[in-house]
Amino acid sequence: MAVRLFDHPFDPWALVRERERQLPLERLGACSVFAGRMRDFNEAEDIRAMFLEHYPGMTERELERIVAEAEARWPSITCEVAHRVGAVEPSETLVLVAVWSAHRVAARDACAEILERLKHEAPFWKRERLTDGTERWVEQNTPGH
Amino acid sequence: MAVRLFDHPFDPWALVRERERQLPLERLGACSVFAGRMRDFNEAEDIRAMFLEHYPGMTERELERIVAEAEARWPSITCEVAHRVGAVEPSETLVLVAVWSAHRVAARDACAEILERLKHEAPFWKRERLTDGTERWVEQNTPGH
């Protein structure tokens, strides 16, 4: 398990490749990855920037719990989770979930499950700054199952 | 759409990153990727190497058709598909499917659908060489839905 928070832009593919250098890929036939980026629009409004508030301490504990519960449910998987905090610009990566497994169904299902639980359980809150200068809190994540 | 065949090892994360340099990531909030590697075991047998036979011409047409049909079903997506052919060693990447979309559900569903259709429709055939020197054709892909 590896869980990381970044207060600056990070390259998700460099993270995945770096992790794979330490993994026995000859036994892990499947890798499923999700990368979420900041869009410059949301609900028909133009977004200029975003601030990601979080709850230091609880954030790390929640991410580790979510990953640990996925590893208990799909015992063969290996996971990497990263998330931005603080000020974010459009097109920067907000979240990365990577799951390796011997078989594709476990990798795919675990990757989707970790992302959905992260979105509904990990203590992050998005504050958007619109192009007209006003700011607003994002009220709720949409269901993705 | 981009479909590529490689007769030599390729770095899936470099391909994804290279493609992203040409994409408007500020509009594509979600990226779902699957990378399939050659394992050194299959059905309890130790595998030393693999040869991927394919049907030149039909392979490219099938991959392009599969991607085009996914793009028709999920109109917002952008796709990248790569596949190895020829001699492959354990831990090398066999297949890459990357899908970008504004929203995560389309990216995830299209990535899974393209991979499953590729596995059951694109004309590739795996021949495995076991550690005892014998060779065998893989008879059938397992269902992954």
Place this chain on the structure above:
Amino acid sequence: MTITIQYFARLREDIGRDRDEIAPTEELRTVGDLWQHLHGDPPTRLMAAVNQAHARLDTPVRDGDEVAFFPPVTGG
């Protein structure tokens, strides 16, 4: 000792401060008791944590606990 109470995101802005401290009493037995005592009836979709783990309004609290209140999370 005391119970510390933290607020996050929109809730912190609405309340106008990022934390409270409160001395435990016999009447303040649960997360919900704390909110009621400080702010009245809880809003819908109020989320809470005790010692950095998700909690409900009926989760018990005791001296020294770190309690947090926040709106629905929106990460990822």
Place this chain on the structure above:
Amino acid sequence: MTITIQYFARLREDIGRDRDEIAPTEELRTVGDLWQHLHGDPPTRLMAAVNQAHARLDTPVRDGDEVAFFPPVTGG
């Protein structure tokens, strides 16, 4: 002209060659007719293509077509 017929993977090895060429006749109307004429009853799970697109045993063939027979595909 002729109809060319290609074989792939285990099927190519079992048949012992990678292609046949056959002159079209009135009786050879479908993919299945070609297989029956050359090899007898088709095996279960036989896959076929006409002009590099998936086909069935009842898919019609005509002069100049590129036909292929192969076992279940195992890519990805």
